[in-house]
Every structure is written in C-alpha cells, then in structure tokens.
Amino acid sequence: LCLPPSSKATPPPPPPLPLFNIADTPLTSDDCRASGFYSLDSNVPGLSKVILNQLSMKDFGEYRAAVGGKTKGLRFRNYKEMFQKMEETFKFCASCNKLPERLAEGQTLKRCVKCLNVYYCTKDCQKKDWPHHKKVCKILRLVAIDRLVEWLMFTGDLPFPTEKWSKAPADVKGWDDWLPMQEGLTQSLDRVLSSANMAALWKNAGRTRPEDDDLRQSIWRIQSEFLSRVLTVGRAIQQFGLDPYLKPLTVHIVGASHSETMGARLTDYDELSHMFPGHLGIEIVMVGPEVVDGRIVRPPLRAFGPKHKVYISAYKGLYHQFWEDVVEKGEAARPDVVVGFHPGFHANQGLVQGWLPSLLLLRDYNIPSFFTMFSDMELQYSLQILLELEMHIRDSGPNPFSSQKPEQVQACPNKPPVYCNSHCVCFQGLLPQDHLQGSPYDEV
Numbered sequence: 094l095c096l097p098p099s100s101k102a103t104p105p106p107p108p109p110l111p112l113f114n115i116a117d118t119p120l121t122s123d124d125c126r127a128s129g130f131y132s133l134d135s136n137v138p139g140l141s142k143v144i145l146n147q148l149s150m151k152d153f154g155e156y157r158a159a160v161g162g163k164t165k166g167l168r169f170r171n172y173k174e175m176f177q178k179m180e181e182t183f184k185f186c187a188s189c190n191k192l193p194e195r196l197a198e199g200q201t202l203k204r205c206v207k208c209l210n211v212y213y214c215t216k217d218c219q220k221k222d223w224p225h226h227k228k229v230c231k232i233l234r235l236v237a238i239d240r241l242v243e244w245l246m247f248t249g250d251l252p253f254p255t256e257k258w259s260k261a262p263a264d265v266k267g268w269d270d271w272l273p274m275q276e277g278l279t280q281s282l283d284r285v286l287s288s289a290n291m292a293a294l295w296k297n298a299g300r301t302r303p304e305d306d307d308l309r310q311s312i313w314r315i316q317s318e319f320l321s322r323v324l325t326v327g328r329a330i331q332q333f334g335l336d337p338y339l340k341p342l343t344v345h346i347v348g349a350s351h352s353e354t355m356g357a358r359l360t361d362y363d364e365l366s367h368m369f370p371g372h373l374g375i376e377i378v379m380v381g382p383e384v385v386d387g388r389i390v391r392p393p394l395r396a397f398g399p400k401h402k403v404y405i406s407a408y409k410g411l412y413h414q415f416w417e418d419v420v421e422k423g424e425a426a427r428p429d430v431v432v433g434f435h436p437g438f439h440a441n442q443g444l445v446q447g448w449l450p451s452l453l454l455l456r457d458y459n460i461p462s463f464f465t466m467f468s469d470m471e472l473q474y475s476l477q478i479l480l481e482l483e484m485h486i487r488d489s490g491p492n493p494f495s496s497q498k499p500e501q502v503q504a505c506p507n508k509p510p511v512y513c514n515s516h517c518v519c520f521q522g523l524l525p526q527d528h529l530q531g532s533p534y535d536e537v
Contacts, residue, residue, distance in 0.1 A: 136504040137190045140182075147178040172297035176241065180299065187211040187226065187506050188218035205230065209300060210237040211506045225507045232510055235311070236501045241298050242311040247356060248290040251312065252319040253281045258367045262331060265368075267493030268317070271324070282309045314498035321514045322353065322434060323364040324494040326377070329432050329463035330369075332488065332519050341374035341397040345428040347412045347451060348436050350383035354407055357389045362403045373400050378425065379407040380415045393425035413450040431455060433464040434514060439474035456484055459522040465492060467500070467511040472518060479520055489518040 145152065169175040184202050185192045191214050193202060202212040205219075210233040211226065213219035219226075245251045258265065259274050272278065285291060286308055295302035303311075326344055335342055346353065362377050369375070374397040384390065389407045397404075408415050419425045438448040455462050466472045469491075476489060492514050499510035 137185050137192065139192050139194070140185065140504055143185075143192060144182045147181050172293055173299070176294075176298045179240075183210070183503065183506075184212050186214040186218050188213060188222035207231075208234040208237060210234065210501070222507065229507055229509055232499050233501060233506070235314070236499050236510060238303055238307060238311045239314055239498055241294060242291075242308065243315050244294060245285060245288070245290055245312075246315065246319075250285050250288050250290050252316050253285060255320070255364055255367060257370065262327065262368050268497070271494075278313075282312050285312050314496075318496035318498045318513055319361075320364060321492075321494050321496040323362050324368075325434075325463070325465060325492060325514050325517070326362065326432050327365055327368045328492070328494060328517075329430050329461075329519070332463060333430055333461040333521070335429050335461075337369045337372035337375055339373070341376065341400075342372075342429045343376045343378065343394075343426040345412070345431045346377060346379045347381065347431050347433045347455075348448075349379035349381035349407065349434075351385045353379055353434065354381075354383075354385045354387060354389065357385075357387055357405070357407075359388055359405055360403075361389075362405055365403050366401065371401055373397075375403045376426065377403060377405045378428075379405070380410065380412050382409065382411055384409040393419065395424060395426070411447075411451065413454050416454055428460060430461045430463060433462070435467060436464050436475075439466075439471055439478060445478060452479075452482055452484075455520075456482060456523055461519075461521045463517060463519050465514040466516040466518070467513065469516055472516040476518060479518065480524075483524045484520045485522045485524045487519040487521055489516070491515065492517040 169178065186202065196202070196214055200214055202214055203219075205211050205213070205226070208230045213222065243251075256275050256277060260270065265271050265274075275281075286305060291308070302308075326346075330337065330342065330344070357379075362375070365375050366372065376394050376397065378393045379389065384407045386409075387407075389405045390409065391406050393406045393408070394404055408419065410418075415425075420427060436448060438444045438452070454460075464475070466475055472489060476486065479486060495515040496513035499512060501510050502508045
C-alpha cells in the first residue's frame, strides 16, 4: 500500500483514518471484522459501499486483503484523484445522513466553511445541526488538516528523528517534560513544512493551503501520535518497576493491528534507547491477527542479540495462539510486560469472547499488563470487564503521553473527537482473595 515518494508509480493515499477507527480494534474473527466495517451503515446507510467504490474494491474481503498487504497497492492516475477519492468518503449530510446519490435533483452537499470537514444537503439541515456542530467545529477543522497531512507518514517525511534525553525517565512525566529536551523540534517541523511532498499535497488537495503555523501544529500532532505508543511502552516498563539495566526486557504488544504495523520500520521504537540509554536490550514483539506483512514480520528472539538495541518482530495471529505455538515451545521469550493499544474488548460481547482466552492467559500467568483506551468512558467499560474477570487492577486513569491528534468518527462526524492512548489501565494477576468480597476499586 505504501510506495516510496521516488517511485514512478503513483503513491497510494493515506489510509482513510476514520474508516480505520472502526478497525483499530484488533478484531478476533472475520465476522467481527466485517461487522465492524459494515456498522458504518447503521448511521449512514450505504457509506461502506461508497468507501469500497472509491477504493475500486468489490467487498470487505478485498479491502482487508489490501490493508493486510496481500494485494498490490492502490493505484490512482495522479495525486489530485487520490485526495479527491479520499474526500468523497466523507461526503454525506451530517444532519440527515444522506449520501450524494440520495439527494433530490438539483441538491448538492455544501461543506461547512469554518471547519471544511462536515457537509450538509440544505441550509435547514445545517441550521438544525448547528447546536451539535458548534461544539466541535473548531476541533474538526484540525481533524480536516491532519487527515491530509498524515499522508506524509507514507512518503517518509514523518515521523522525524528525535533527540537524546537530558533527563532521567522518572523526571519525564509527560509531554511538558519531554518537549523541552527536543531543542531541534522547530527545525524538524520546518523541514517537513518546506518539503516537496508537503507542497505536492496542497497543490492537489482541492482546498486552500492552511497557514504555516497551522501546518506546524498538525505535523506535531501526527508526530505525537507515533511517539505516544513508544512512550506508553516506556511508561509501562516504569509502572511495573522493570529495570532494563539489570536484564534485557521483552515487551509483547498484544492485539497489534495495521495501526502499529502498516509501513512499520525496524527503528520505530528507538525512542526507548533515548529513554533508557545504555540498556541491556529491549525486544518488542507485536502480535495480532491484523498485523500487516512487512520488514518487522520476522521471528522473535530466543536469546538477546546486541546490547543497547531495540529489536522489533511481529507475529500474525491471536495472542493465546502465539503463546501456545511459539512461547511455550521455547521459540520466543516470555514477556516482562504486555502492552495493548486500544484492545476494544468493551465494544460488544463478540469481542469480549474473542479476547477472553488471551485475558485469562495474562491473568493466570500473572503477567504485568498495560492497556490503553480512547476515552474515559471506554476505560470505565473496560475496567468493569476486567473486574468481572477478577483481574488485579493496579492503576488506571489518564495517560500523560496521550496522542495530541484528535480522531473523528467517520459515520458520526459531530461526536466529540477522541485521542489515541488517552487513558490506560495497569493490571496483573488475580485479584487477592481478601478483595474478592469487597470493592475491587479500592485498588485502582
């Protein structure tokens, strides 16, 4: 799906992110994945078909094969067509949910001139929806910019390299502590801002190029989303008191999907070497049914290689299967900590059942685990499920390394945006017996 900018073939589009938001949950069966995709139609009838049509795909199976890297990348005649087709997937009335094909003769969708993000079929629809839209119009303007700038993740302009830490990890409690260590941040932002791919983007995007300050902020938001995952892993290491200077560490990322693995590079977690300079070795093993084929899909380590390095590998499959087929056979190290980005088992009963073997494995093997969520509401639902499984909750709450990039729900554009890794829960093992009769929230 991702071609280098120097290729003579037309580069692919950025993935339609709000579409991916429904698939960011690492689903556990083909039926669950398909139902997640087609759930778009529950609010905007026919939206899933529009998306498939714009991508020149017949069905969800073909879409999933492309996302998983099993088919050749998408091809468009030029950049302009690429961005136009992406925008077409957002064109429906935010009030009555009508798609262009269902409009009356002579009607056209008009975009909100302030946010350039949502559409309306009539002035009456826009007026009716204004009490809802006015609450999010300002932030949806940022989403609309980020949606285009994120393409630079697939041209290689983003993410850009970061600098060595000048503080101890314990003193870096969030972005406010991390940012002052990046003395060259402004220069890095300006290099991306003045890049040829940034110029090509706005020449073909079908809208006016935003002000440079708006674009710098967008570049940083997208960079923050990438770094949020790495720094969250670092926080999980600290949360459980693991010391990478005493022994090499193995981190399993459970439920890994295309969000973490599409276009992934072998250096994506090198920020951990800035965080723990001179460590004895950190292994990152990404495991999930939605892992995308690429350079990181390689065997995990049986024994650690060079010190001071971060080694990344990936395995396509469910975590409990990986455990049985690889870990228990001694072909991979047991984890010191397991991290899950947006597992999503709160969403419906099918996902809970799909996750159950892996959750029980984590509990029964007493494995330190650290999961993230999109919102406080998602966290509360997830806590309830974990407590029903008698998990020992060690901590939960906001994540200080939350992504700074707002995420919009495609089929419900006026829902308040959420943020990747904004909340987290830390748990390990079975709830102690003396707490089973009392309130398990005493441990939170």
